[in-house]
Structures are given as C-alpha cells and as structure tokens.
Amino acid sequence: MLKRIRQILAVVSIVLITLLFLDFTGTVHKWFGWLAKIQFLPALLAMNVAVIVGLIILTLVFGRLYCSVICPLGIMQDGFAWFGKKARKNRYTYSAPKNILRYTLLGVMAIAIVAGISWLVALLAPYSAYGRIAQSLLAPVWAWFNNLFASWAEAHESYAFYSVDIWLRGATTLIVAVVTLVVLAVLAWRNGRTYCNTICPVGTVLGFFSRFSLLKPVIDTSKCNGCGLCARNCKASCINSKEHTIDYSRCVACFDCINKCHKGAISYTRRRSAAATDNIADASSRRAFLSVTATIAATAALRAQEKTVDGGLAAIEDKKIPERKTKIVPPGARSIRNLESHCTACQLCVAACPNGVLRPSTELDSLMQPESSYERGYCRPECVRCSEVCPAGAIRPITVADKSSVQIGHAVWVRYNCIPLTDGVECGNCARHCPVGAITMVPSDADDDNSLKIPVVNTERCIGCGACENLCPSRPFSAIYVEGHEVHRVI
Amino acid sequence: MKKNNISRRDFIRRLGIGASVTGLALAGCDNAAKKAAQSENSLSETSDDKMTYRVNPKTGEKVSILGYGCMRWPVIPGKEEGQDEIDQETVNRLVDTALANGVNYFDTSPAYCKGRSERATGIALARHPRDSYFIATKMSNFAPQTWNREASINIYRNSLKELQTDYIDYMLLHSIGSGNGMDDFKARYIDNGILDFLVAEREAGRIKNLGFSYHGDITVFDWALANHDKYKWDFVQIQLNYLDWKHAKELNPRNTDGEYLYGELEKRGIPAIIMEPLLGGRLSNVPDHIAVRLKQREPEKSVASWAFRYAGTHPGVLTVLSGMTYMEHLLDNLNTYSPLVPLNDDEIQFLYDTADLMVQYPTVACNDCKYCMPCPYGIDIPAILLHYNKCVNQGNIAENTQSENYAEARRAFLVGYDRSVPKLRQASHCIGCNQCSPHCPQSIDIPKELHRIDRYVESLKQHPTA
Numbered sequence: 001m002l003k004r005i006r007q008i009l010a011v012v013s014i015v016l017i018t019l020l021f022l023d024f025t026g027t028v029h030k031w032f033g034w035l036a037k038i039q040f041l042p043a044l045l046a047m048n049v050a051v052i053v054g055l056i057i058l059t060l061v062f063g064r065l066y067c068s069v070i071c072p073l074g075i076m077q078d079g080f081a082w083f084g085k086k087a088r089k090n091r092y093t094y095s096a097p098k099n100i101l102r103y104t105l106l107g108v109m110a111i112a113i114v115a116g117i118s119w120l121v122a123l124l125a126p127y128s129a130y131g132r133i134a135q136s137l138l139a140p141v142w143a144w145f146n147n148l149f150a151s152w153a154e155a156h157e158s159y160a161f162y163s164v165d166i167w168l169r170g171a172t173t174l175i176v177a178v179v180t181l182v183v184l185a186v187l188a189w190r191n192g193r194t195y196c197n198t199i200c201p202v203g204t205v206l207g208f209f210s211r212f213s214l215l216k217p218v219i220d221t222s223k224c225n226g227c228g229l230c231a232r233n234c235k236a237s238c239i240n241s242k243e244h245t246i247d248y249s250r251c252v253a254c255f256d257c258i259n260k261c262h263k264g265a266i267s268y269t270r271r272r273s274a275a276a277t278d279n280i281a282d283a284s285s286r287r288a289f290l291s292v293t294a295t296i297a298a299t300a301a302l303r304a305q306e307k308t309v310d311g312g313l314a315a316i317e318d319k320k321i322p323e324r325k326t327k328i329v330p331p332g333a334r335s336i337r338n339l340e341s342h343c344t345a346c347q348l349c350v351a352a353c354p355n356g357v358l359r360p361s362t363e364l365d366s367l368m369q370p371e372s373s374y375e376r377g378y379c380r381p382e383c384v385r386c387s388e389v390c391p392a393g394a395i396r397p398i399t400v401a402d403k404s405s406v407q408i409g410h411a412v413w414v415r416y417n418c419i420p421l422t423d424g425v426e427c428g429n430c431a432r433h434c435p436v437g438a439i440t441m442v443p444s445d446a447d448d449d450n451s452l453k454i455p456v457v458n459t460e461r462c463i464g465c466g467a468c469e470n471l472c473p474s475r476p477f478s479a480i481y482v483e484g485h486e487v488h489r490v491i
Numbered sequence: 492m493k494k495n496n497i498s499r500r501d502f503i504r505r506l507g508i509g510a511s512v513t514g515l516a517l518a519g520c521d522n523a524a525k526k527a528a529q530s531e532n533s534l535s536e537t538s539d540d541k542m543t544y545r546v547n548p549k550t551g552e553k554v555s556i557l558g559y560g561c562m563r564w565p566v567i568p569g570k571e572e573g574q575d576e577i578d579q580e581t582v583n584r585l586v587d588t589a590l591a592n593g594v595n596y597f598d599t600s601p602a603y604c605k606g607r608s609e610r611a612t613g614i615a616l617a618r619h620p621r622d623s624y625f626i627a628t629k630m631s632n633f634a635p636q637t638w639n640r641e642a643s644i645n646i647y648r649n650s651l652k653e654l655q656t657d658y659i660d661y662m663l664l665h666s667i668g669s670g671n672g673m674d675d676f677k678a679r680y681i682d683n684g685i686l687d688f689l690v691a692e693r694e695a696g697r698i699k700n701l702g703f704s705y706h707g708d709i710t711v712f713d714w715a716l717a718n719h720d721k722y723k724w725d726f727v728q729i730q731l732n733y734l735d736w737k738h739a740k741e742l743n744p745r746n747t748d749g750e751y752l753y754g755e756l757e758k759r760g761i762p763a764i765i766m767e768p769l770l771g772g773r774l775s776n777v778p779d780h781i782a783v784r785l786k787q788r789e790p791e792k793s794v795a796s797w798a799f800r801y802a803g804t805h806p807g808v809l810t811v812l813s814g815m816t817y818m819e820h821l822l823d824n825l826n827t828y829s830p831l832v833p834l835n836d837d838e839i840q841f842l843y844d845t846a847d848l849m850v851q852y853p854t855v856a857c858n859d860c861k862y863c864m865p866c867p868y869g870i871d872i873p874a875i876l877l878h879y880n881k882c883v884n885q886g887n888i889a890e891n892t893q894s895e896n897y898a899e900a901r902r903a904f905l906v907g908y909d910r911s912v913p914k915l916r917q918a919s920h921c922i923g924c925n926q927c928s929p930h931c932p933q934s935i936d937i938p939k940e941l942h943r944i945d946r947y948v949e950s951l952k953q954h955p956t957a
Contacts, residue, residue: 154910159899162906312605312861313572316869316915377914382953423867425924432942433919433949473868473922 002268003255006068014075020389021134021351022142024164029352029389036348036391038070039127040202045113045342046393056209063213063253064206067196072130073184074196074252080188081235090232092192094240097247102197102204109201119367122345126200127391129180131346132368136177139351140166167376169350170360173368192235197250207249214270217257219244223265230257230266319375320476328372328464328484330358330379331406332387332395335487343369343394349386355379357466358386369394372408374466374482379408381435381465404436405491409464409484411438411457417472417479420444420452430455430468430480438462439480455480460491541829542593545809547762549725550699554625554810556803557828558596558764559589561612562603562860563814572913577604577611585821586615592825595624596810598764599654600665601646602631602862609653617655626654627661627764629704630689632679633670633862633930640683647689651697658696661764662689663728664703666862667715670929672708690722700725704766706932709747716755726809727756728764730932732774733801733842735767738850745934753805762809768802769795769813771858778852778884784845795820796827801842804833853888854880855940856933863927863937871916872927872937878911879944888947892954901951908948918945 017035019028037043043051055066067074085091105124112120122128143166150163168174187194196203210216219230221244231241234257238250258266326336330349333339345368350358356376360368370386372379387398398406411430419427421444431439438461445451455468457480464482472478544553564582566575586597599612609628616624628650632643651657664686667676680686692698702724705712715724730739735749756763769775775795777785785794802811811828815821834842857876866872882888882904889900908917921941928937 150910159902159906162909312865313871313916314865314867314869380952382955419922419924423924425922425926427922427924429920429922432923471919473920 003259006065006253006255009069010075010078013069014072014079017072017130018134018138020348021131022139024143024146024352024354026352026354026385026388029385033389035070036127036346036389039346039391040066040071040206041125041127041344042346042390042392045344046391048393055206059206059209060212061214063210063216063248063251064203065253066206067193067203067252068254071126071202072134073126073200074193076130076133077184077188077193077195078235078254080185081192084189084192085233087189090229091190092232092234092237094231094234094242095237097238097250098198101199102207105199106201106204116341118340118343118345118369119364122343122368123176124199124201125344125346126196126202128344128346129177129184131348131351132173132177133181135347135351136169136174137181165356165376167356169358170362170368172362173345173347173360176368188235192237193250193252194237196252197236197238203252210251210253211248213248215268216248217246217251217253217255217266217268219246220265220267223263224261225263225265227262229260229262233257233260317475319470319478321373321375322469322477322481324481324483326409326484326486327361328409328466328482330370330372330386330395331403331408331463331488332384332390332398333408333488334396336484337486339394340366340369341394342392344392345369346391348389348391349395352385352389354383354385372466372484374469376470378466378470379464380467404463407463407485407489407491409482410459410462411464411468411480412483413455413457414477414479414481415454417474417477418454419473419479420454422474424452426452427473428453428455429471429473433467433471434462435465435467436461436463439468463491542825543803543828543831544593545762547700547726547809548760552625554596555594555828556808556810556831557589557594557799557824558598558627558810558812559586559594560766560812560814561597561599561608563816564604564608564611565816566604577607579611579614582611583615583618585815585818586612586619588818588821589815589825590619590624592829594825596627596661596812597624598627598661598812600629600631601650601653602629602633602665609650613654613656621656625660625699626656627663628654628659629663629665630680630685631665632685633665635678638678638683640685640688643679643683643685644688647692659698661700661702661726662693662698663701664689666706666932667703668705668707668709668711669862669932670707673711673714676711676714686722702726702728702761702764704728704764705752706730707745707934709751712747712752712755716759716761719759719761724761726762726764728766728812729753729756730767731763731765731802731805731808732768732770732798733839734770734774734846734849736846737843738846742850742856743934753807757807760807763805763807764809765802765805765811767858768811769798770856771814771860773854773856773858773880774798776881776884777849779886781845781849784848788841792827793823795823797842799824799827800832800834801839803828803831804839852883854883856935858933860932862930862932866921866927868920868922868924869916870918870921870941871912872941874912874916875908875918875941875944876935878908882907889951892956898956901955905948905951918942918948921945 013035016032020032020036037048038051040055058065109121109124143164146161147163150161153159153161184195224244226241228241231239235254236250236252238247239257255268258268329336329339345360347360349370350360355378357372357374357379358370359373361371381404382400384398384400384403387395415421419425428441431441438458439455441453442456443449443451444454464485466482468480469478469482472480543556545556546553565578567578569575597612597616599608601609604611616626630643630647632638632646637643637646650659664680689698689701693701703715705727729749729752731749731753737748737750739746739748753763775793775798777794782794785797799811799813802808813820813824815824855876857873857880859873859877861873863872887900887903889897894900918941921938923938923942925938928935931937
C-alpha cells in the first residue's frame with residue numbers, strides 16, 4: 001500500500017517536472033511551476049527558507065521521501081532499477097556506507113558553492129542533472145512530435161498546434177546530459193541508488209536528517225526469519241538483514257522491503273525522535289566574470305540575387321554572435337554575479353525561453369548557466385518566462401512593467417555594417433522596433449538633411465533587449481549589437 | 492480531331508453538365524450575337540463547338556475567349572527553400588486539356604515563374620501542331636542592365652528559342668507605365684530603338700500582332716495610344732474586372748479605372764486582352780458574406796465565374812487571361828466560357844454593388860504576381876500580404892483587445908503567419924528601402940503596408956489576452 005502510494009506520487013511528480021522542461025507554451029508552469037521551486041538545492045541557493053525548513057521537517061517525519069517522490073533524478077533512477085530488477089530478481093546486497101566518500105563530496109560541494117566553482121555545483125546538483133537530460137534529450141523529441149501535430153493541424157486549417165524551432169542550444173550541455181544519463185542508467189540498473197547514497201550532496205544532507213526521522217521502516221526481530229529477501233530487494237543497499245539493522249541515512253523510504261517481507265516483519269512506524277539541527281551550506285559570492293562568446297557555425301555567405309521581377313526569394317545568411325565584452329544575462333538576474341552564484345544550470349529557463357534567446361554558456365566559469373544572445377530572436381517586451389520559472393533565485397521574478405525599466409545592457413552601433421552606408425538605401429529598422437524609443441535616426445551627413453539616416457542610441461534609455469540587433473538587416477554581423485551590463489540598472 | 496471530340500465529351504460527362512449546357516449554349520449564342528450586333532467596334536463572335544471565340548479584326552483568326560496565362564504554372568516544392576521545380580508533367584496535362592477544349596491562346600513572358608515559364612510553355616505546346624494555338628510573349632526588359640538594344644534583342648531571340656518557334660503571334664511591350672513612368676518607358680523601348688525593332692519584326696512576319704500591356708502611370712498609356720497611327724497597335728492588354736472598373740483609382744490614386752482604359756481602346760477599335768480578371772484570386776477568395784451574396788444569386792456557379800463572365804461580356808475583348816494552376820481552375824473556367832453567357836445589365840449592376848461592398852474591406856491589393864521579388868533583404872512580400880488578406884477575409888483581424896474574438900483572431904493570425912512566412916522573411920525585417928514598390932503593377936506602397944502589418948503583429952504579440 002505504502003509502496004503503491006509512493007509509486008503513484010513518484011510517477012505523477014516526474015511526469016509533471018518533465019513537462020516543465022518540455023512545455024513551451026507556459027501552461028504547465030502556471031499550475032505546476034512550484035514543483036521546480038521545492039527542489040532542495042535550487043531552494044537553498046534561492047535562500048528559500050520556507051522550502052528548506054519544509055523539506056527538513058518532511059525528512060524528519062517521513063525519512064528521505066524527498067529522494068523517492070520529489071527528486072526527478074531519484075525517480076528516474078528507480079525507473080532504470082525497475083527494469084534492472086525485471087532482468088534479474090533479488091539482485092541487490094547490503095553494503096557498508098561509503099561515509100568518507102559521501103562527506104568528502106558534500107564538502108567539495110560546499111566548497112564549490114562558496115568558492116564559486118559553478119561548473120562543479122552544476123555537475124553535482126541532482127535536479128539540474130535531470131533538467132539537462134530533459135531539456136537536451138527529451139525536449140527535442142517533444143518538439144518534433146509537436147511539429148508533426150502542427151503540420152497535421154496546418155493541413156486541416158486548425159490553429160491548435162504551432163510548430164517550434166528545434167536547435168542545439170549548447171553542445172557541452174548535451175554531452176554532459178548524455179554522459180550523466182548513461183552513467184546513472186548503468187549504476188541504477190546494476191546497484192539501485194548508488195549515486196544517491198555516495199555522490200549526491202542533497203542525499204547526504206537529507207541522510208543526515210533522516211537518521212532521526214519520526215517514521216521509518218523497522219524490523220521486528222520476533223517475526224523476522226532472517227531470509228534476507230528485504231536486503232536483496234533494497235535498492236539503497238541499506239538493510240543489514242543479518243544484524244536486523246537499517247542504515248536510515250541511506251534509506252530513501254521506498255517501502256519495497258515492507259512489501260517483500262513474507263512474514264510481515266517490517267513496518268513503517270514511529271520509534272525514536274530527534275531534534276533538527278542547523279542548516280549547512282550557504283550561498284555565497286563568486287568571482288566576477290568577463291567572457292567573450294564563441295561564434296557558432298554559420299552558413300556560407302550568399303549575396304542577394306540580382307534584382308529582376310518574379311525572382312523568387314533572396315538567400316538569407318545566418319546571423320553570427322558578435323564578440324561581446326560583457327555577456328548578457330536576462331532581466332531578473334540582477335547581475336552576472338548574482339546569476340552565477342545562484343544558478344544550478346538546470347536549463348529550465350533555457351527550455352522556457354520562447355524567443356530563442358537563452359542558451360547554456362560554454363565558458364568553464366559559468367558552464368551550462370544561461371546567457372542571452374540575439375541572433376535567433378530577442379528578449380521580447382511581453383515575456384518574463386525565465387524569471388517566472390527559475391527555482392534557484394538566479395533569475396528573480398519580475399513583471400512586464402519592471403522589465404521595460406531594467407537595463408541589462410546597451411546597444412552599440414557599428415558604422416561599417418550599417419545598411420544605409422553600405423547599400424545606400426533607407427533603413428531605420430532598429431529605430432522602428434526599439435520598444436523604449438532609445439534609437440533616433442539622424443542624417444548621416446550633418447550638413448545635409450536629405451542624406452540617408454543612421455541610428456544614434458541614447459544609452460540612458462536603452463534596456464539591451466536586442467530588438468535592434470536581431471532585426472538589423474546587416475548579416476552575418478549586425479550593425480547594432482548589445483553589450484551586457486555586469487550589474488543591471490533600473491531606470 | 493476525333494480524339495479531341497471524345498476527350499471533350501468525356502470532360503463534359505465528368506463535369507456532369509451534359510444537356511443543360513447545350514441548352515444554355517444556344518441561349519448564350521443568341522444573346523451574344525445580339526450583343527455583338529449592338530456595338531460597332533465589338534469583335535465578331537463565333538461559336539466553335541462550345542468554347543466562345545472572338546475574331547481578331549486584323550488577321551481574322553479566331554481566338555478563344557479563355558486565354559491561358561502562364562504566370563502561375565504549378566511547381567514541385569524542392570527540399571530546400573527556393574529549389575522548387577516547374578511540374579512539367581502537370582503543365583503538359585493542363586495544356587492538353589485546354590487545347591482539347593478549345594483554348595488556343597497562351598500568354599507567357601521571359602520573367603514569369605522565375606524565368607522558367609517560356610521553356611515550360613514551349614515544351615508543352617511543341618507537342619501540338621504550331622497552327623493550333625497562338626503564342627503571346629513579352630519584351631520583359633525590366634532590369635536596367637537589359638535596357639540596351641543588344642540585351643533586349645537577346646531577350647526576344649531567347650523567347651523564340653525557349654518557345655521552340657520561329658514566330659510570335661502576339662508580342663507585347665511588358666507593363667509599360669510601371670516603375671518610373673515615362674522615363675522608364677523611353678529607356679526600355681524608345682531610346683534604344685527596341686520598339687522600332689519590334690515593328691520591323693512585325694513587317695518581316697516574325698511577329699504577327701504587336702501590342703503592349705499596361706500598369707501604373709497613365710501618361711504612358713495615353714502617349715502610346717496617341718501614337719497609335721505610328722505604331723498601329725494590334726491589341727492592348729489591360730487590367731479589367733468589376734472591382735477596378737470604377738474603384739481602381741479610389742483604392743490607389745496611382746492607378747486608373749478600367750472604365751477609362753477600356754473606353755480608350757474601344758474608341759480606337761483596338762482589341763483588348765484582359766489580365767487580372769480575377770485579381771490573382773482576390774475575386775474568388777472573397778470575404779465570407781460576399782461569397783454568400785454571389786452564390787445566392789447563382790448557387791450552381793463558382794464565385795470566380797462571375798468575374799470571368801464580367802470580363803468576357805465586354806464585346807471589345809479578344810481574350811480573357813487566367814493563370815490556371817490547378818485542373819479545377821481550368822475546368823471551372825472552361826465551364827464558364829463554353830460558351831460565355833454574357834451578363835445582362837441587371838447582373839452587371841449587381842456586381843458593381845458587390846464591388847462597393849468589397850472596397851470596405853482593408854485588404855491589400857496584392858495579386859501575388861511576385862514582380863516585387865526577390866526582396867534583396869529576403870522578405871517574402873506576397874506571402875505576408877496574402878496572409879493578411881486571408882485573415883481579413885476570414886474575419887481574423889481584431890479591432891482591439893476588447894473584441895469578442897480577440898483570442899481566436901490573435902492565434903489564427905500569429906500561428907498562421909509563422910506557417911505562411913518563415914520568421915526571417917516576415918514584415919519585421921522590412922527595412923523600408925522601397926526597391927520593391929516600383930515593380931508593383933498594382934502600385935502598392937509595399938513598405939508602408941508591411942510596416943502597418945508589422946505594427947499589427949507587434950500589438951498582437953504584446954497583448955496575449957484581453
């Protein structure tokens with residue numbers, strides 16, 4: 001019974017969390033966005049005291065239920081373990097806790113957070129690891145099916161589905177996701193929750209508390225016949241059937257043992273209680289940041305066809321990412337530093353961005369953390385999706401009104417790319433689309449009011465949204481591009 | 492001939508019009524004959540089998556009232572954008588069906604279908620006897636680098652080669668009046684001696700009839716007709732339909748009402764060839780209640796048939812061109828014109844009233860001729876305008892966020908927009924360089940319209956819900 005409830009909750013939980021990464025319409029977020037916000041490490045980095053206290057109380061009452069029904073990476077491993085058990089029954093055995101390894105890795109994590117080694121934090125954080133898998137590997141499949149539906153809908157003049165771009169946001173992140181998935185699948189298949197009880201820092205922290213939990217599986221030695229069936233079915237390898245003891249720091253409250261025992265010797269019950277102890281690691285500052293973005297591969301340059309009538313479509317060259325002295329992070333991040341010190345690189349914002357702006361960074365300093373670029377789209381005025389979904393406080397919630405007054409960067413004009421000067425035609429597309437009216441078109445020749453007009457940017461009004469950069473006709477490099485601000489300013 | 496008869500019979504059976512049409516045909520001939528007798532300058536009319544024919548007063552040749560416009564041949568989409576190919580097999584089938592059912596006028600140009608129309612038309616026609624059809628093509632020297640004499644003559648010689656013939660039945664100066672009015676006209680045809688060259692070719696018999704097609708600046712049209720005695724225009728191609736008869740100028744001051752154009756030709760007894768009788772489909776794909784209005788009056792006739800009957804009803808019209816991409820279009824038009832049943836005064840007034848209703852819709856007057864393309868900055872101009880028109884006709888343009896249907900109209904517009912036009916080719920990328928507008932036969936201020944549509948898109952995007 002308890003196992004069945006746990007399984008149902010786990011399936012519902014992982015499906016909904018996965019949908020958070022797949023659904024690009026924002027509907028699922030409206031209802032279930034909180035599922036990301038109750039994840040331990042992001043909540044810790046967000047200084048979300050209520051969630052942390054709540055999770056610790058949950059653990060103190062029920063044991064590591066978090067690892068069984070809330071953590072998507074844990075549930076995913078149970079999935080692989082389930083298949084493993086199908087292949088060979090009773091495959092697990094008791095093993096002694098690897099305490100030195102566990103606490104060393106917890107220490108490493110704490111140091112990484114404090115010292116700002118964000119790539120290490122990102123690699124070790126369990127929820128983020130799952131997020132990367134969902135975003136990099138599942139989201140494209142989801143989008144592909146959506147596009148299939150969209151083409152059917154199109155054939156039937158229906159607007160129920162619309163197609164979306166499928167593009168590789170970051171190769172590094174994809175590779176990390178694949179490696180994480182393969183390693184965890186193999187570990188879970190063979191030995192159950194190895195990762196959770198030796199590597200996962202959240203597992204170690206919660207294990208510390210679950211030792212004192214109110215409710216826990218207890219072996220009734222008067223009923224136990226010492227068959228060892230419970231131990232051979234314990235994916236946490238924490239039941240020592242010979243000694244009739246359970247290592248509660250590793251028990252993830254899956255209730256498999258209760259179901260397995262023919263003698264009814266194991267029950268989930270109250271025994272001793274213990275007081276909660278103080279919180280551990282704290283979010284802290286990290287190094288300042290300066291980076292230049294790598295350019296992505298672009299298609300070969302093609303000149304527009306010669307102008308004749310009925311000449312079809314001119315080829316359009318892909319935009320290239322300009323070299324920015326300071327990278328751009330989305331409004332709500334407050335500063336590059338704030339983003340880097342809170343982000344666990346879960347990719348939820350990257351998955352949620354409907355404008356193709358956010359993508360994981362490839363720089364080691366901020367590996368897999370989001371950054372903005374405008375060659376596929378720009379940070380549109382009506383959208384605050386990333387700020388709504390971020391569970392870690394790296395991108396704080398802002399309103400559409402707030403957004404129009406946050407300067408995340410400023411536009412810089414590049415004379416030698418500007419179309420009126422290179423092609424000798426009227427343009428002004430940047431000024432036409434600036435949402436805050438920061439761009440004015442002025443005659444290129446100050447003495448001649450009729451000369452072709454070029455843009456001038458009032459950087460005091462510019463918010464760095466990238467509308468100008470994205471819609472600039474100059475290709476592959478725009479004649480106007482955005483330089484990020486290390487610290488966002490409110491105007 | 493026997494073979495033709497069988498296929499024609501087959502065709503009639505397929506359409507299921509059989510006997511009723513025969514009845515109509517007799518009545519129609521009667522009517523048409525009466526109408527023809529009324530006007531001195533009307534072209535004499537005969538009825539060969541079922542298709543209605545008009546007689547060219549100079550050569551005495553019988554031209555089918557339905558002319559095949561070769562600007563919209565079907566294409567097979569390519570793997571990559573812009574790599575589509577003309578669907579030659581279907582073109583052949585269309586041409587065969589048209590010929591078998593009495594169509595004998597084929598109008599092409601070196602510029603059509605990205606320059607591939609003449610070849611495709613030539614391939615399809617060369618499979619039939621050369622004297623069973625008339626070929627019309629044009630001097631399409633639009634690009635300034637083709638304004639010199641040699642380049643223009645090369646265009647002409649290449650037309651003969653592509654069309655696999657040694658003479659052109661109907662040769663046109665292409666779209667005089669477009670671009671920079673009189674200046675462009677002089678540069679294209681007068682200063683380089685091309686018009687004199689074409690006149691000489693007519694004398695040599697390699698051109699049977701010489702005329703011009705007109706769009707845009709009316710001074711060029713007037714100049715050409717003022718010099719009729721010198722050039723002896725054998726025909727003139729004009730835009731004529733029940734919307735443009737009285738509303739062309741009102742919708743766009745740079746255009747001229749069909750009433751004036753046709754009247755000037757009628758005065759001089761010059762046969763008129765009609766283009767855009769259907770306005771690129773805008774007179775068949777009409778707002779819902781206009782469609783209902785037309786269908787109510789003639790439930791068994793297509794919406795398009797009204798436009799074709801209207802164009803054909805004018806007695807000075809030699810042929811009415813229709814760019815028929817699909818077999819269904821061809822069959823419908825054959826049905827309309829086999830034979831033509833001219834409109835009576837009452838019906839004509841009904842169409843003018845319909846036109847008055849139609850001008851109230853804010854559609855853009857784009858006929859999808861693609862002369863504006865390619866936009867050097869990659870915009871898909873006709874696709875944007877067509878999508879907008881479609882939304883106007885379907886009632887999917889919301890007045891404001893308080894509109895009752897705002898959410899549905901918004902979704903239909905935005906989702907449909909991304910489907911019809913790739914993001915990089917949408918109106919937001921129009922820089923307003925205005926290189927397109929001079930090419931537009933309908934004189935649309937393209938950047939203005941694109942920016943207007945873009946502003947509408949922006950307002951939709953920025954206001955997700957009411």
